[in-house]
Amino acid sequence: MKWGASCVVLALELVCAEQASAQTVTRYNFDIPNSVRAAAIQAIAHAAGASVSFAQPGNKSLHEVIKPIRGKLTLAQALSQALAGSEWYVESAGNGQVRIARSGGDASDIIVTGQRDQLRKEDSNLLTRSDTPLKNTPGTIVSVTQEVLASQNVTSLSEAIRNLPGVTYTPGPPSQIGSRGATTLGASFTSGLRNSAVGGDAPTIDVESIEVLKGPSSVLTGTAVAGGLVNFNPKRALGVSPAEFDFAVGSDKYIRGSVDVGGAISSDNRLNWRFVGLSEYADHQDNGGNAPHSYVADAIFGYRDHGWKIDASSQFYDTRIVYGRLYYDDLTTNTVKPVTAFSNDDNYYRTKSLSQNLSLERDLTSSKKFTLRLRSRLRYQYAEQTLQNQLYQGTYNIGLPQIQELVTGNSSFSKNKQFSSSTDIYAKLATGQLTQQFIVAFDYAWQNANQLARSYSAFVPSQPATLEPLPDDNTYGRSTLHATRKDYGVVVQDQIAWGAFHALLSLRQSWFDLTSRQQFIYTPNIYNNNADQRISKLLPTGGAVYELTDWASIYYTYQKAITPPQLNIQTYPGNPFPPSISTGHEAGVKMELFGGRISLTGDYFRKSNNNLPLVDPAHAGFYIAGPGQKSEGFEINQSGKITPTLFLQSGFAYTVSRDSKPLISAPRYQANAWILKNFKLGDGQIDLGFGGNYQDGTNLVLTNYSTGVTTYPKFPQKYLRFDAAIGYKNGPYKLNLTVNNLFDRFNIYTPLVATNLYQGVGREFRLVFTTALPR
Structure with a gap:
């Protein structure tokens, strides 16, 4: 009809x-x-x-x-x-x-479609594969919406992550987003579909929200990452958003312009369009490299009629990500010192990406008691990444009169094609107080990677440490990589609601195929390093939620995930490195306070995995399977409005190792907060924002490649920064001033390797003028 x-x-x-x-x-x-x-x-x-x-x-x-x-x-x-x-x-x-x-x-x-609180996201499909209120979801999902990011003048993933409790960021590539003692290994997803491995830090100007599902889970993604699932929810064309334009200036000669416009294509408003664009550039990043930029263009279409719900988009972005100044942990004095052997101001990685996205949904039949729905999503992404980076490997005595400092460099050009898809049949059956939501799903992801790279080293001061040009087909010492990866699986799931009781039962059969061909070319010699791996694994996921009252519920969840090894992880005999199996247990309480305006989640978790790669002491450049790690901790997350004019998003996380081996790049203590208060001033409105981030108790990894001995020193510094914002709205106009790292405190991004520590961004100013046109 x-x-x-x-x-x-x-x-x-x-x-x-x-x-x-x-x-x-x-x-x-x-x-x-x-x-x-x-x-x-x-x-x-x-x-x-x-x-x-x-x-x-x-x-x-x-x-x-x-x-x-x-x-x-x-x-x-x-x-x-x-x-x-x-x-x-x-x-x-x-x-x-x-x-x-x-x-x-x-x-x-x-x-x-009813009005919503745009500052928080109250439902998700990351764990359940269907939109489920977070209160009824047996797990922890933290998110940040575009409205919160706009209040902070944020357009980058690195800055967006600061809003997510218990989540850390370490610059890449690939950028490491950590949670509960493990990281994403650079993996990310858009609408639940896998992104390109060289897609870099995708911009956030064209997303509605960013979510992180805590803990190991393979229900949605197949072979997964143990540290959590990062998912982008893109903007859609619904014909209801006003046209917005903004212009911004800031410190370090920062300049930005963006646009978000849309409207109806058809006379009955069933076919809508939307365009989101961004151009931003700075002379340099404070305490970092030169000429960061981000250019984005996203054409979005949406159709609603004849029972169809169709969303399509074509996205292009070009980002140049630069690094903060480089430091190292001096274990003799237990202090952080700057690397002086070279300057990394010109180090960068640049990503160009073109992607096509399509989502289809249609009810095959629907009534008050029974619904049968077909859903399908497709994503294709082609990405190119250019990397030029120098790393510090510490001091060495190689027999010369003075101590030498070893510097290694990497220059590479990578191309990646990624195709991801998911199709499912969703059935909802309501009989009295019992409601069941069955899902049978199949998903498939194919990735083809090609890379031309060169690694080099220099002993300073006897050799100069200079940034080498990108390699070509004639470069001596180059390496080539050709790899094809396939992830696919079948999911059978039942989500049950019976009065105050909610349960999730899911079983997934996952398959993983990898073919990798790598050559190291030292003319006229050629060395091959090939890898083929086939994985098949059946993994369960389950959880339950019980609503104690209309504002409080308790829950438990059990999750398992399988993580294949990275391409460069090889055993000496040439056998495939075994995958890591992660297991997670979580129990907690979910509450809706202040009349449902604010949600609060408190949880206790335990997580373990196996087959972590350790440097092979007998064979340089190869690895052996280690015993894995065990972690536990608790988290508290809040998001919502304490009063109609006071918004709070905050959290605290405590994570600790359950065995003798400390967790790497996982702060024991983490806290974050962002508070927004608005009040009337004449015909306009003042918005005041203030927040901060805190990390402490991080361990590093330090490997002596001469002896093969690995130690885990404790990082001697805390991470602490404060941010502030003040905005004024009057009708369709808004002026918003933000200051990041308000007190210009010296910080190091969540550290990983003791010899290469990147300084966090210093004090930065952004002044954004926005105007919205009526629909």
């Missing part, structure tokens, strides 16, 4: 907000007395911040008198009460939408 057909009874639409990604869980206080159905629906829409119009005002069912609607209810619950006894019913449509459908009719008759 088409939108606008004669049988459509009502339509609710936004007046000033984007699509509600969270209205299915946001609760409102309703007190609607006995009234006719049309009046009750109007009152519900008003309470949820929406407007309502009726295509057929004379429809008989609209003038029937209904019972009172009272209490704290979601939009869907209130509408269900208002429509009780009629031919219409309400159901969740995923992605935060609510459908009003007619029994026996097309389920896309009406789509209702």
Whole structure:
């Protein structure tokens, strides 16, 4: 049935907000007395911040008198009460939408979108593969929305991560995002689909939110990463966002312009378009390298009609990421000292990426008791990455009169093609108090990588430490890499809701195929290093949530994941290095406080893995399988509004090793906070923001490649920074000033290797002017 057909009874639409990604869980206080159905629906829409119009005002069912609607209810619950006894019913449509459908009719008759709290994300599909309120999700998912990033003038992943409790960032490539004592190994995902391995730190200007699923999990991604899953939720074309333009200036000759515009292509507003663009550049990064930049163009399309929900986009970005100044940990004095053997101001990695994304969803059948839905997502990404970087390896006495400092360099050009897809059949069955959501899914990811690289070394001061040019087909000492990787699997899952009890049962069969061919060319000699690996593993995931009250629930989850080794990890006999199996246990409490305005999660976790690579002491350049690591800890995360004008996003995480081997690049103590307060000033509004980040208790890894001995010294410094923002809004205009690292404190990014420590960004200013045009 088409939108606008004669049988459509009502339509609710936004007046000033984007699509509600969270209205299915946001609760409102309703007190609607006995009234006719049309009046009750109007009152519900008003309470949820929406407007309502009726295509057929004379429809008989609209003038029937209904019972009172009272209490704290979601939009869907209130509408269900208002429509009780009629031919219409309400159901969740995923992605935060609510459908009003007619029994026996097309389920896309009406789509209702209510106002939401844009500063926090209240549902996710990372663990459950279907949009589920975080309160009912048996696991910990932390996120940051575009609205919070805009309040901080943030456009980069490195700065966005500071908002996520218990999550750390170490510059790449690949950039390491850590959680619970392990890292992502550079892996990231868009709408649950794997991104290119050389995609770099993708920009954040065209995302609605960034999420991290804590702990090991392979339900969504197949072969996974033990430290957590990083997922980008892209912006969509829904025809409800106002056109926005901004211009910014800042310290270090920073300049930026961005645009976010959209509208309807079809006369009935069923086909919409959106364009997001960014151009930003600086002379240099404070305490870092030269000429960072980010250029983004994203064309987005969305279609809603005939029961179809289709989203498509074409994204291009060009980023140049530079490094902070280089330091090392001097173990003799237990202090951090600058590397003086060379300057790394010109070190960088640059990524160019072009991707195509397509999402299709359609209800095959739908009624009040049963829904059968087909969903499919596709992503193709081609990325190129250029790297020029020098690293410090410490001091050596090689028989010369003075101590020598060893410097190694890397220059490489990489090309990567990534295709990712997922298709599933979703069935929802409601019988009385019992609701079951079955999913049978198949996903497939294919990746082809080619790299031309050169590594070199110099002993300073007897040799100069200079940045070498990129290699070509005639460069002496070059290496070539050709690799093909396939990840695919089948998932069978059941999500059960029975009154206050919610359960997740999932079983996944994962397959992993890798073919790698590497050559080291020292004319006329050629050395080969080939690897082939095949992995097949059946992994379970399960969890349960019990709602103690309407504002508090307890939960437990059990997760397993399999992580293949990196391409450069080889055993001396040439056998494939075994994969790492991670196991996670987590228990906690979830609460919605202050009338549901703020969510709080507290959890205790235990995690273990095996087959970690250790340097082979008998064969330089090769590895042996180590015993793995065990960690445990607890976390507290908060997000939401304490009052209608005071927003808080904060957290604390404590992580410690459960065996004699300390965790690497995993702070024992982490804390973060971002507070936003707004108040009226004349005809405008003042927004004040303040927050900070704290890390302490990190261990490094230090390997003596001459002896093969590895030690884990404790890093002697704390990480502490404060950030502030002040903005003024008046009508469609906003001026926002942010200061990062307010007190210009010396910080080191979450450290990994003791000889190469990157300084965090110093004090930076950003002043952004934004104007929004009416829809």
